[in-house]
Amino acid sequence: MQRALGEIEAFVHGLDRSIEDERRRLAREVHDQLGQLLTALKMMVHRALQGAPGREQDWPQIEAVLGEGIATVRRISAALRPPLLDDLGLEAALGLAGRQFAERTGLACEVALVDAGQLSADQANQLYRIAQEALTNVARHAQARRVRVEGVAVDGEYRLAVEDDGVGMAPQARSSLGLLSMRERAALAGGELHVGSGAGGGVRIEARVPLIATGGGGG
Template sequence: MPTPLKLLILEDNTFDAELEVGRLQAAGYDCDWKQVQTREEFEACLDRPEFELILADYNLPDFDGLSALSLLRERGLEIPFVLISGTLGEERAIESLKAGATDYVMKERLERLAPVVTRALNDRLERANRSAAQQALRDAHRRLQALSVRLLQVEETERRRIARELHDGIGQLLTAVKLRLAGLNPSSADYGSRRGECVAAIDDALEQVRRVSRDLRPSQLDDLGLLAALRSHLDQQASSAGFKPNFTHEGVPQRLAAEIETTCFRIAQEALTNIVRHAQASEVWVTLAGTEEELRLEVRDNGRGFDVAAARLRATAGSSMGLLSMEERATLAGGRLAIDSALSRETRLSLTLPLVPAGAEQA
Protein backbone atom coordinates (compact mmCIF):
# COMPACT_ATOMS: atom_id res chain seq x y z
CA MET A 1 0.00 0.00 0.00
CA PRO A 2 1.49 3.39 -1.01
CA THR A 3 2.73 5.67 1.78
CA PRO A 4 1.03 9.11 1.71
CA LEU A 5 3.50 12.00 1.58
CA LYS A 6 2.78 15.74 1.56
CA LEU A 7 5.69 17.17 -0.42
CA LEU A 8 6.85 20.73 -1.10
CA ILE A 9 9.30 21.14 -4.01
CA LEU A 10 11.30 24.34 -4.46
CA GLU A 11 12.30 24.01 -8.13
CA ASP A 12 12.18 26.27 -11.18
CA ASN A 13 12.24 23.34 -13.61
CA THR A 14 8.91 21.46 -13.72
CA PHE A 15 10.48 18.53 -15.57
CA ASP A 16 13.03 18.04 -12.75
CA ALA A 17 10.26 18.27 -10.14
CA GLU A 18 8.26 15.59 -11.96
CA LEU A 19 11.34 13.37 -12.14
CA GLU A 20 11.79 13.62 -8.38
CA VAL A 21 8.13 12.83 -7.73
CA GLY A 22 8.36 9.90 -10.16
CA ARG A 23 11.31 8.45 -8.24
CA LEU A 24 9.38 8.65 -4.99
CA GLN A 25 6.23 7.17 -6.46
CA ALA A 26 8.25 4.27 -7.87
CA ALA A 27 9.53 3.64 -4.33
CA GLY A 28 6.00 3.39 -2.93
CA TYR A 29 5.15 6.98 -1.96
CA ASP A 30 1.78 8.50 -2.83
CA CYS A 31 2.89 12.10 -3.28
CA ASP A 32 0.55 15.02 -2.70
CA TRP A 33 2.98 17.65 -3.96
CA LYS A 34 3.25 21.33 -4.68
CA GLN A 35 5.93 23.09 -6.70
CA VAL A 36 7.06 26.66 -5.90
CA GLN A 37 9.77 28.74 -7.59
CA THR A 38 10.11 32.01 -5.67
CA ARG A 39 10.87 33.17 -2.15
CA GLU A 40 7.36 34.61 -1.82
CA GLU A 41 5.69 31.34 -2.79
CA PHE A 42 7.96 29.37 -0.46
CA GLU A 43 7.26 31.67 2.51
CA ALA A 44 3.52 31.46 1.84
CA CYS A 45 3.75 27.67 2.13
CA LEU A 46 5.70 27.93 5.40
CA ASP A 47 2.94 30.09 6.85
CA ARG A 48 0.72 26.98 6.79
CA PRO A 49 3.24 24.19 7.41
CA GLU A 50 1.28 21.14 6.32
CA PHE A 51 4.15 19.51 4.43
CA GLU A 52 6.07 16.46 5.67
CA LEU A 53 9.13 16.95 3.43
CA ILE A 54 10.81 19.71 1.43
CA LEU A 55 12.96 19.11 -1.65
CA ALA A 56 14.85 22.27 -2.66
CA ASP A 57 17.02 23.02 -5.67
CA TYR A 58 20.34 24.44 -4.54
CA ASN A 59 20.41 27.11 -7.27
CA LEU A 60 17.44 29.14 -8.49
CA PRO A 61 17.44 32.30 -10.63
CA ASP A 62 16.30 34.61 -7.79
CA PHE A 63 16.53 32.36 -4.75
CA ASP A 64 18.61 29.44 -3.42
CA GLY A 65 18.26 26.35 -1.27
CA LEU A 66 20.35 27.60 1.67
CA SER A 67 18.25 30.77 1.94
CA ALA A 68 15.12 28.60 1.92
CA LEU A 69 16.65 26.44 4.67
CA SER A 70 17.37 29.57 6.73
CA LEU A 71 13.73 30.68 6.43
CA LEU A 72 12.59 27.25 7.58
CA ARG A 73 14.87 27.31 10.64
CA GLU A 74 13.86 30.89 11.55
CA ARG A 75 10.29 29.66 11.93
CA GLY A 76 11.40 26.75 14.11
CA LEU A 77 9.82 24.19 11.79
CA GLU A 78 11.11 20.62 12.05
CA ILE A 79 10.39 19.60 8.44
CA PRO A 80 13.02 17.38 6.77
CA PHE A 81 14.84 19.45 4.15
CA VAL A 82 16.72 17.75 1.29
CA LEU A 83 18.83 19.77 -1.17
CA ILE A 84 18.83 18.74 -4.82
CA SER A 85 21.65 19.97 -7.05
CA GLY A 86 23.46 19.24 -10.26
CA THR A 87 26.66 21.07 -9.28
CA LEU A 88 26.98 20.76 -5.51
CA GLY A 89 30.58 20.18 -4.55
CA GLU A 90 31.84 18.48 -1.41
CA GLU A 91 32.61 21.76 0.35
CA ARG A 92 29.12 23.15 -0.30
CA ALA A 93 27.54 19.84 0.67
CA ILE A 94 29.25 19.98 4.08
CA GLU A 95 28.20 23.63 4.42
CA SER A 96 24.56 22.75 3.75
CA LEU A 97 24.57 19.93 6.31
CA LYS A 98 26.11 22.24 8.91
CA ALA A 99 23.36 24.76 8.14
CA GLY A 100 20.76 22.15 9.06
CA ALA A 101 19.88 20.37 5.83
CA THR A 102 18.75 16.78 6.39
CA ASP A 103 20.70 15.49 3.38
CA TYR A 104 21.53 16.26 -0.24
CA VAL A 105 21.10 14.41 -3.54
CA MET A 106 22.81 15.04 -6.88
CA LYS A 107 20.45 15.31 -9.85
CA GLU A 108 22.45 12.75 -11.81
CA ARG A 109 22.02 10.29 -8.90
CA LEU A 110 18.29 10.51 -8.22
CA GLU A 111 18.22 6.79 -7.41
CA ARG A 112 19.46 7.93 -3.94
CA LEU A 113 16.40 10.13 -3.44
CA ALA A 114 13.94 7.50 -2.12
CA PRO A 115 16.36 6.01 0.49
CA VAL A 116 17.32 9.53 1.62
CA VAL A 117 13.65 10.50 1.98
CA THR A 118 12.81 7.30 3.87
CA ARG A 119 15.66 7.87 6.30
CA ALA A 120 14.71 11.54 6.77
CA LEU A 121 11.08 10.68 7.54
CA ASN A 122 12.08 7.92 9.96
CA ASP A 123 14.48 10.28 11.72
CA ARG A 124 11.74 12.88 12.03
CA LEU A 125 9.34 10.33 13.53
CA GLU A 126 11.99 9.19 15.98
CA ARG A 127 12.70 12.79 17.04
CA ALA A 128 8.99 13.46 17.50
CA ASN A 129 8.57 10.33 19.63
CA ARG A 130 11.64 11.20 21.67
CA SER A 131 10.43 14.76 22.17
CA ALA A 132 6.99 13.52 23.27
CA ALA A 133 8.59 11.08 25.71
CA GLN A 134 10.84 13.80 27.14
CA GLN A 135 7.87 16.14 27.55
CA ALA A 136 5.88 13.40 29.24
CA LEU A 137 8.82 12.78 31.57
CA ARG A 138 9.06 16.50 32.42
CA ASP A 139 5.32 16.64 33.08
CA ALA A 140 5.51 13.56 35.30
CA HIS A 141 8.45 15.08 37.19
CA ARG A 142 6.50 18.30 37.79
CA ARG A 143 3.50 16.32 39.00
CA LEU A 144 5.70 14.27 41.30
CA GLN A 145 7.31 17.41 42.75
CA ALA A 146 3.91 19.00 43.31
CA LEU A 147 2.58 15.80 44.84
CA SER A 148 5.59 15.48 47.17
CA VAL A 149 5.17 19.05 48.42
CA ARG A 150 1.46 18.57 48.86
CA LEU A 151 2.00 15.26 50.64
CA LEU A 152 4.10 16.96 53.30
CA GLN A 153 1.49 19.70 53.66
CA VAL A 154 -1.35 17.19 53.98
CA GLU A 155 0.62 15.10 56.48
CA GLU A 156 1.24 18.15 58.68
CA THR A 157 -2.37 19.28 58.37
CA GLU A 158 -3.61 15.81 59.33
CA ARG A 159 -1.31 15.73 62.34
CA ARG A 160 -2.64 19.09 63.51
CA ARG A 161 -6.22 17.90 63.02
CA ILE A 162 -5.67 14.73 65.03
CA ALA A 163 -3.85 16.65 67.75
CA ARG A 164 -6.74 19.12 67.92
CA GLU A 165 -9.30 16.28 68.05
CA LEU A 166 -7.38 14.60 70.87
CA HIS A 167 -6.81 17.79 72.88
CA ASP A 168 -10.08 19.68 72.38
CA GLY A 169 -12.41 16.70 72.28
CA ILE A 170 -11.19 13.50 73.87
CA GLY A 171 -8.67 15.19 76.17
CA GLN A 172 -11.21 17.59 77.66
CA LEU A 173 -13.77 14.82 78.10
CA LEU A 174 -11.29 12.64 79.97
CA THR A 175 -10.23 15.60 82.13
CA ALA A 176 -13.86 16.25 83.03
CA VAL A 177 -14.38 12.56 83.88
CA LYS A 178 -11.27 12.59 86.08
CA LEU A 179 -12.49 15.62 88.02
CA ARG A 180 -15.95 14.12 88.48
CA LEU A 181 -14.54 10.81 89.64
CA ALA A 182 -12.26 12.59 92.11
CA GLY A 183 -15.28 14.31 93.64
CA LEU A 184 -17.54 11.26 93.80
CA ASN A 185 -18.73 10.19 97.23
CA PRO A 186 -20.57 6.85 97.25
CA SER A 187 -22.54 7.96 100.28
CA SER A 188 -23.80 11.21 98.75
CA ALA A 189 -27.37 11.52 97.52
CA ASP A 190 -26.39 12.43 93.94
CA TYR A 191 -23.86 9.61 93.57
CA GLY A 192 -25.97 7.69 91.05
CA SER A 193 -26.58 10.65 88.75
CA ARG A 194 -22.96 11.84 88.86
CA ARG A 195 -21.74 8.32 88.15
CA GLY A 196 -24.10 8.19 85.19
CA GLU A 197 -22.66 11.47 83.90
CA CYS A 198 -19.16 9.96 84.06
CA VAL A 199 -20.25 6.87 82.12
CA ALA A 200 -21.95 9.05 79.48
CA ALA A 201 -18.80 11.19 79.14
CA ILE A 202 -16.67 8.06 78.71
CA ASP A 203 -19.10 6.77 76.07
CA ASP A 204 -18.79 10.12 74.27
CA ALA A 205 -14.99 9.91 74.38
CA LEU A 206 -15.06 6.37 73.01
CA GLU A 207 -17.28 7.48 70.12
CA GLN A 208 -14.84 10.28 69.29
CA VAL A 209 -11.95 7.78 69.31
CA ARG A 210 -13.93 5.55 66.94
CA ARG A 211 -14.62 8.52 64.64
CA VAL A 212 -10.96 9.55 64.51
CA SER A 213 -9.97 5.94 63.84
CA ARG A 214 -12.63 5.61 61.13
CA ASP A 215 -11.39 8.78 59.44
CA LEU A 216 -7.84 7.40 59.36
CA ARG A 217 -8.91 4.02 57.99
CA PRO A 218 -12.39 2.47 58.13
CA SER A 219 -12.32 -0.79 60.06
CA GLN A 220 -14.94 -2.20 57.69
CA LEU A 221 -12.38 -2.18 54.86
CA ASP A 222 -10.17 -4.59 56.81
CA ASP A 223 -12.96 -6.57 58.51
CA LEU A 224 -15.64 -6.85 55.81
CA GLY A 225 -13.99 -5.81 52.54
CA LEU A 226 -14.39 -3.19 49.84
CA LEU A 227 -18.12 -3.53 49.12
CA ALA A 228 -19.23 -3.03 52.72
CA ALA A 229 -16.76 -0.21 53.39
CA LEU A 230 -17.66 1.67 50.22
CA ARG A 231 -21.40 1.31 50.75
CA SER A 232 -21.07 2.50 54.35
CA HIS A 233 -18.95 5.50 53.36
CA LEU A 234 -21.37 6.48 50.58
CA ASP A 235 -24.31 6.37 53.02
CA GLN A 236 -22.41 8.47 55.57
CA GLN A 237 -21.55 11.14 52.99
CA ALA A 238 -25.09 11.14 51.64
CA SER A 239 -26.50 11.58 55.15
CA SER A 240 -24.22 14.54 55.93
CA ALA A 241 -24.45 16.25 52.50
CA GLY A 242 -28.09 15.53 51.72
CA PHE A 243 -27.79 13.83 48.32
CA LYS A 244 -29.52 10.62 47.22
CA PRO A 245 -27.07 7.66 47.12
CA ASN A 246 -27.20 4.85 44.57
CA PHE A 247 -24.89 1.86 44.97
CA THR A 248 -24.70 -1.12 42.61
CA HIS A 249 -22.18 -3.92 42.18
CA GLU A 250 -21.76 -6.95 39.97
CA GLY A 251 -19.16 -9.70 39.80
CA VAL A 252 -16.98 -8.31 42.62
CA PRO A 253 -15.38 -10.97 44.85
CA GLN A 254 -16.00 -10.71 48.57
CA ARG A 255 -12.31 -9.99 49.22
CA LEU A 256 -9.55 -8.65 46.95
CA ALA A 257 -5.86 -7.98 47.39
CA ALA A 258 -5.35 -5.36 50.09
CA GLU A 259 -3.61 -2.95 47.69
CA ILE A 260 -6.52 -3.07 45.25
CA GLU A 261 -9.14 -2.62 47.98
CA THR A 262 -7.28 0.33 49.50
CA THR A 263 -6.64 2.03 46.15
CA CYS A 264 -10.25 1.68 45.01
CA PHE A 265 -11.64 2.85 48.36
CA ARG A 266 -9.32 5.88 48.64
CA ILE A 267 -10.10 7.03 45.09
CA ALA A 268 -13.83 6.64 45.69
CA GLN A 269 -13.44 8.44 49.04
CA GLU A 270 -11.65 11.38 47.37
CA ALA A 271 -14.25 11.52 44.60
CA LEU A 272 -17.11 11.61 47.11
CA THR A 273 -15.32 14.27 49.17
CA ASN A 274 -14.99 16.43 46.05
CA ILE A 275 -18.68 15.95 45.29
CA VAL A 276 -19.65 17.05 48.79
CA ARG A 277 -17.36 20.09 48.69
CA HIS A 278 -17.87 21.34 45.17
CA ALA A 279 -20.52 19.60 43.07
CA GLN A 280 -23.78 20.69 44.75
CA ALA A 281 -25.21 17.36 43.55
CA SER A 282 -28.63 16.02 44.53
CA GLU A 283 -27.89 12.44 43.46
CA VAL A 284 -24.74 10.28 43.28
CA TRP A 285 -24.21 6.87 41.67
CA VAL A 286 -21.39 4.51 42.68
CA THR A 287 -20.93 1.34 40.63
CA LEU A 288 -18.46 -1.51 41.12
CA ALA A 289 -18.07 -4.26 38.52
CA GLY A 290 -15.58 -7.10 38.33
CA THR A 291 -14.38 -9.49 35.64
CA GLU A 292 -11.69 -12.16 35.85
CA GLU A 293 -9.06 -9.58 34.83
CA GLU A 294 -10.09 -6.23 36.28
CA LEU A 295 -12.15 -4.20 38.72
CA ARG A 296 -14.07 -1.17 37.44
CA LEU A 297 -15.32 1.68 39.61
CA GLU A 298 -17.56 4.49 38.40
CA VAL A 299 -18.58 7.48 40.51
CA ARG A 300 -21.10 9.78 38.85
CA ASP A 301 -23.00 12.84 40.11
CA ASN A 302 -25.56 15.24 38.69
CA GLY A 303 -23.81 18.33 40.06
CA ARG A 304 -22.49 21.45 38.41
CA GLY A 305 -19.36 19.89 36.86
CA PHE A 306 -15.91 21.44 36.41
CA ASP A 307 -13.16 22.09 33.86
CA VAL A 308 -10.90 19.01 34.12
CA ALA A 309 -7.94 20.55 32.25
CA ALA A 310 -8.00 23.67 34.41
CA ALA A 311 -8.23 21.57 37.59
CA ARG A 312 -5.23 19.51 36.47
CA LEU A 313 -3.21 22.69 35.86
CA ARG A 314 -4.10 23.99 39.33
CA ALA A 315 -3.09 20.66 40.83
CA THR A 316 0.27 20.70 39.03
CA ALA A 317 0.83 24.21 40.40
CA GLY A 318 0.21 22.86 43.90
CA SER A 319 -3.22 24.41 44.47
CA SER A 320 -5.29 21.27 45.08
CA MET A 321 -3.86 17.78 44.88
CA GLY A 322 -7.01 15.65 44.95
CA LEU A 323 -6.99 14.97 41.21
CA LEU A 324 -3.27 14.22 41.07
CA SER A 325 -3.37 11.98 44.13
CA MET A 326 -6.14 9.89 42.56
CA GLU A 327 -4.21 9.58 39.30
CA GLU A 328 -1.01 8.63 41.14
CA ARG A 329 -2.81 6.02 43.23
CA ALA A 330 -4.31 4.46 40.10
CA THR A 331 -0.96 4.42 38.28
CA LEU A 332 0.92 2.89 41.22
CA ALA A 333 -1.63 0.07 41.36
CA GLY A 334 -1.27 -0.56 37.62
CA GLY A 335 -4.66 0.94 36.83
CA ARG A 336 -6.20 3.68 34.69
CA LEU A 337 -8.23 6.70 35.79
CA ALA A 338 -10.41 8.87 33.56
CA ILE A 339 -12.54 11.87 34.51
CA ASP A 340 -15.20 13.22 32.18
CA SER A 341 -16.76 16.54 33.15
CA ALA A 342 -17.44 20.09 32.04
CA LEU A 343 -19.08 23.12 33.56
CA SER A 344 -22.85 22.77 34.06
CA ARG A 345 -23.03 19.05 33.39
CA GLU A 346 -22.55 15.77 35.27
CA THR A 347 -19.17 14.43 36.31
CA ARG A 348 -18.14 10.83 35.72
CA LEU A 349 -15.01 9.24 37.24
CA SER A 350 -13.98 5.86 35.83
CA LEU A 351 -11.29 3.69 37.41
CA THR A 352 -9.96 0.37 36.13
CA LEU A 353 -7.67 -1.76 38.30
CA PRO A 354 -6.11 -5.18 37.67
CA LEU A 355 -8.15 -7.70 39.64
CA VAL A 356 -5.74 -9.61 41.87
CA PRO A 357 -7.23 -12.24 44.19
CA ALA A 358 -6.66 -11.75 47.92
CA GLY A 359 -3.37 -13.30 49.02
CA ALA A 360 -1.87 -13.28 45.50
CA GLU A 361 0.50 -10.44 46.38
CA GLN A 362 2.24 -12.68 48.89
CA ALA A 363 2.62 -15.56 46.45
Protein backbone atom coordinates (compact mmCIF):
# COMPACT_ATOMS: atom_id res chain seq x y z
CA MET A 1 0.00 0.00 0.00
CA GLN A 2 2.72 2.41 1.06
CA ARG A 3 4.64 1.50 -2.05
CA ALA A 4 1.63 1.98 -4.32
CA LEU A 5 1.03 5.43 -2.81
CA GLY A 6 4.67 6.26 -3.28
CA GLU A 7 4.49 5.25 -6.93
CA ILE A 8 1.39 7.36 -7.55
CA GLU A 9 3.05 10.31 -5.88
CA ALA A 10 6.14 9.85 -8.03
CA PHE A 11 3.90 9.68 -11.10
CA VAL A 12 2.09 12.91 -10.28
CA HIS A 13 5.39 14.60 -9.50
CA GLY A 14 6.75 13.38 -12.78
CA LEU A 15 3.78 14.78 -14.68
CA ASP A 16 4.18 18.14 -13.00
CA ARG A 17 7.83 18.09 -13.81
CA SER A 18 7.33 17.21 -17.46
CA ILE A 19 4.75 19.99 -17.87
CA GLU A 20 7.22 22.40 -16.26
CA ASP A 21 10.04 21.14 -18.46
CA GLU A 22 7.94 21.58 -21.58
CA ARG A 23 7.02 25.15 -20.61
CA ARG A 24 10.64 25.97 -19.95
CA ARG A 25 11.63 24.49 -23.28
CA LEU A 26 8.99 26.52 -25.13
CA ALA A 27 9.90 29.71 -23.28
CA ARG A 28 13.51 29.14 -24.25
CA GLU A 29 12.54 28.56 -27.84
CA VAL A 30 10.47 31.76 -27.97
CA HIS A 31 13.24 33.75 -26.35
CA ASP A 32 16.30 32.31 -28.06
CA GLN A 33 14.94 31.44 -31.46
CA LEU A 34 12.24 33.99 -32.20
CA GLY A 35 13.87 36.80 -30.26
CA GLN A 36 17.14 36.32 -32.08
CA LEU A 37 15.53 35.96 -35.48
CA LEU A 38 13.51 39.14 -35.06
CA THR A 39 16.52 41.11 -33.87
CA ALA A 40 18.57 39.93 -36.82
CA LEU A 41 15.74 40.76 -39.20
CA LYS A 42 15.39 44.24 -37.80
CA MET A 43 19.06 44.95 -38.37
CA MET A 44 19.02 43.53 -41.87
CA VAL A 45 15.92 45.47 -42.90
CA HIS A 46 17.36 48.62 -41.38
CA ARG A 47 20.54 48.26 -43.43
CA ALA A 48 18.67 47.38 -46.59
CA LEU A 49 16.36 50.38 -46.15
CA GLN A 50 19.28 52.73 -45.90
CA GLY A 51 19.88 51.70 -49.46
CA ALA A 52 23.58 51.47 -48.98
CA PRO A 53 25.07 50.41 -52.28
CA GLY A 54 25.60 46.69 -52.52
CA ARG A 55 23.03 45.85 -49.83
CA GLU A 56 20.57 44.28 -52.30
CA GLN A 57 22.14 40.96 -51.48
CA ASP A 58 20.55 41.27 -48.02
CA TRP A 59 17.06 40.53 -49.33
CA PRO A 60 17.45 36.80 -50.04
CA GLN A 61 18.95 36.46 -46.58
CA ILE A 62 16.04 38.36 -45.08
CA GLU A 63 13.67 36.05 -46.87
CA ALA A 64 15.49 33.00 -45.51
CA VAL A 65 15.40 34.32 -41.96
CA LEU A 66 11.68 35.05 -42.30
CA GLY A 67 11.13 31.47 -43.44
CA GLU A 68 12.95 30.21 -40.38
CA GLY A 69 10.79 32.44 -38.19
CA ILE A 70 7.61 31.08 -39.71
CA ALA A 71 8.78 27.50 -39.17
CA THR A 72 9.60 28.30 -35.54
CA VAL A 73 6.18 29.80 -34.92
CA ARG A 74 4.54 26.72 -36.45
CA ARG A 75 6.59 24.42 -34.21
CA ILE A 76 5.81 26.35 -31.06
CA SER A 77 2.11 26.67 -31.74
CA ALA A 78 1.86 22.97 -32.62
CA ALA A 79 3.43 22.15 -29.24
CA LEU A 80 1.08 24.51 -27.41
CA ARG A 81 -2.09 23.40 -29.12
CA PRO A 82 -4.05 20.81 -27.15
CA PRO A 83 -4.29 17.50 -28.92
CA LEU A 84 -6.78 17.48 -31.75
CA LEU A 85 -8.46 14.64 -30.00
CA ASP A 86 -11.61 16.48 -29.02
CA ASP A 87 -12.18 17.73 -32.53
CA LEU A 88 -11.08 14.75 -34.54
CA GLY A 89 -11.62 11.72 -32.33
CA LEU A 90 -9.00 9.12 -31.45
CA GLU A 91 -8.78 7.46 -34.85
CA ALA A 92 -7.96 10.62 -36.78
CA ALA A 93 -5.81 12.11 -34.01
CA LEU A 94 -3.64 8.99 -33.79
CA GLY A 95 -3.54 8.78 -37.56
CA LEU A 96 -2.08 12.27 -37.61
CA ALA A 97 0.31 11.49 -34.74
CA GLY A 98 1.47 8.43 -36.68
CA ARG A 99 2.15 10.42 -39.82
CA GLN A 100 4.07 13.05 -37.88
CA PHE A 101 6.03 10.32 -36.11
CA ALA A 102 6.95 8.71 -39.43
CA GLU A 103 8.05 12.04 -40.82
CA ARG A 104 10.16 12.87 -37.79
CA THR A 105 11.80 9.48 -37.35
CA GLY A 106 11.85 8.00 -40.84
CA LEU A 107 10.22 4.81 -39.50
CA ALA A 108 7.27 3.25 -41.26
CA CYS A 109 4.30 3.82 -39.01
CA GLU A 110 0.94 2.26 -39.71
CA VAL A 111 -2.14 3.27 -37.74
CA ALA A 112 -5.24 1.09 -37.97
CA LEU A 113 -7.99 1.91 -35.49
CA VAL A 114 -11.65 1.00 -35.57
CA ASP A 115 -14.48 1.18 -33.02
CA ALA A 116 -12.85 4.05 -31.10
CA GLY A 117 -16.18 5.89 -31.02
CA GLN A 118 -17.23 3.53 -28.22
CA LEU A 119 -14.63 4.95 -25.83
CA SER A 120 -15.41 7.70 -23.36
CA ALA A 121 -13.62 11.03 -23.93
CA ASP A 122 -11.40 10.38 -20.94
CA GLN A 123 -10.50 6.88 -22.10
CA ALA A 124 -9.69 8.19 -25.57
CA ASN A 125 -7.43 10.81 -24.03
CA GLN A 126 -5.60 8.25 -21.88
CA LEU A 127 -5.15 5.91 -24.84
CA TYR A 128 -3.83 8.76 -26.97
CA ARG A 129 -1.20 9.55 -24.36
CA ILE A 130 -0.29 5.89 -23.98
CA ALA A 131 0.24 5.56 -27.73
CA GLN A 132 2.31 8.75 -27.73
CA GLU A 133 4.66 7.46 -25.03
CA ALA A 134 4.87 4.02 -26.66
CA LEU A 135 5.86 5.66 -29.96
CA THR A 136 8.41 7.83 -28.20
CA ASN A 137 9.88 4.69 -26.68
CA VAL A 138 10.04 3.02 -30.09
CA ALA A 139 11.98 5.99 -31.44
CA ARG A 140 14.30 6.08 -28.44
CA HIS A 141 14.95 2.45 -27.66
CA ALA A 142 13.70 -0.01 -30.25
CA GLN A 143 15.99 0.44 -33.29
CA ALA A 144 12.92 -0.59 -35.23
CA ARG A 145 12.08 -0.19 -38.89
CA ARG A 146 8.33 -0.42 -38.61
CA VAL A 147 5.75 0.24 -35.97
CA ARG A 148 2.06 -0.50 -36.03
CA VAL A 149 -0.66 1.07 -33.90
CA GLU A 150 -3.89 -0.88 -33.87
CA GLY A 151 -7.12 -0.54 -31.97
CA VAL A 152 -10.22 -2.67 -31.90
CA ALA A 153 -13.17 -3.49 -29.62
CA VAL A 154 -13.21 -7.12 -28.51
CA ASP A 155 -15.53 -8.74 -25.99
CA GLY A 156 -16.63 -5.54 -24.31
CA GLU A 157 -13.17 -4.07 -24.04
CA TYR A 158 -11.06 -1.84 -26.22
CA ARG A 159 -7.55 -2.97 -27.10
CA LEU A 160 -5.01 -0.47 -28.29
CA ALA A 161 -1.62 -1.90 -29.20
CA VAL A 162 1.66 -0.40 -30.33
CA GLU A 163 3.98 -3.01 -31.77
CA ASP A 164 7.45 -2.52 -33.21
CA ASP A 165 9.90 -4.82 -34.99
CA GLY A 166 12.95 -3.65 -33.07
CA VAL A 167 15.39 -5.24 -30.66
CA GLY A 168 12.84 -5.97 -27.95
CA MET A 169 12.95 -5.13 -24.27
CA ALA A 170 16.42 -5.73 -22.86
CA PRO A 171 16.30 -8.13 -19.92
CA GLN A 172 17.89 -5.51 -17.70
CA ALA A 173 15.54 -2.75 -18.92
CA ARG A 174 14.18 -0.78 -15.99
CA SER A 175 10.75 0.79 -15.93
CA SER A 176 11.05 4.50 -15.79
CA LEU A 177 8.40 7.19 -15.80
CA GLY A 178 7.19 6.30 -19.27
CA LEU A 179 6.07 2.74 -18.53
CA LEU A 180 4.83 3.78 -15.11
CA SER A 181 2.69 6.54 -16.59
CA MET A 182 1.30 4.23 -19.29
CA ARG A 183 0.25 1.79 -16.56
CA GLU A 184 -1.31 4.57 -14.52
CA ARG A 185 -3.19 5.88 -17.51
CA ALA A 186 -4.53 2.45 -18.40
CA ALA A 187 -5.68 2.09 -14.79
CA LEU A 188 -7.28 5.54 -14.85
CA ALA A 189 -9.22 4.42 -17.92
CA GLY A 190 -10.46 1.42 -15.94
CA GLY A 191 -8.19 -1.13 -17.54
CA GLU A 192 -4.63 -2.36 -17.60
CA LEU A 193 -1.45 -2.36 -19.62
CA HIS A 194 0.23 -5.44 -21.02
CA VAL A 195 3.87 -5.32 -22.05
CA GLY A 196 5.02 -8.21 -24.19
CA SER A 197 6.79 -9.23 -27.37
CA GLY A 198 5.55 -8.59 -30.86
CA ALA A 199 5.41 -11.13 -33.66
CA GLY A 200 8.67 -9.79 -35.08
CA GLY A 201 10.53 -9.94 -31.78
CA GLY A 202 10.06 -6.28 -30.92
CA VAL A 203 7.98 -4.84 -28.11
CA ARG A 204 4.19 -4.92 -28.02
CA ILE A 205 2.45 -2.56 -25.63
CA GLU A 206 -1.25 -3.24 -25.29
CA ALA A 207 -3.74 -1.23 -23.25
CA ARG A 208 -7.07 -2.91 -22.55
CA VAL A 209 -9.90 -0.82 -21.20
CA PRO A 210 -13.52 -1.83 -20.60
CA LEU A 211 -16.21 -0.39 -22.83
CA ILE A 212 -19.28 0.79 -21.00
CA ALA A 213 -22.37 -0.63 -22.68
CA THR A 214 -24.38 2.35 -23.96
CA GLY A 215 -27.95 1.23 -23.41
CA GLY A 216 -29.23 -0.68 -26.44
CA GLY A 217 -27.85 -0.66 -29.93
CA GLY A 218 -30.85 0.41 -32.08
CA GLY A 219 -31.35 3.80 -33.74
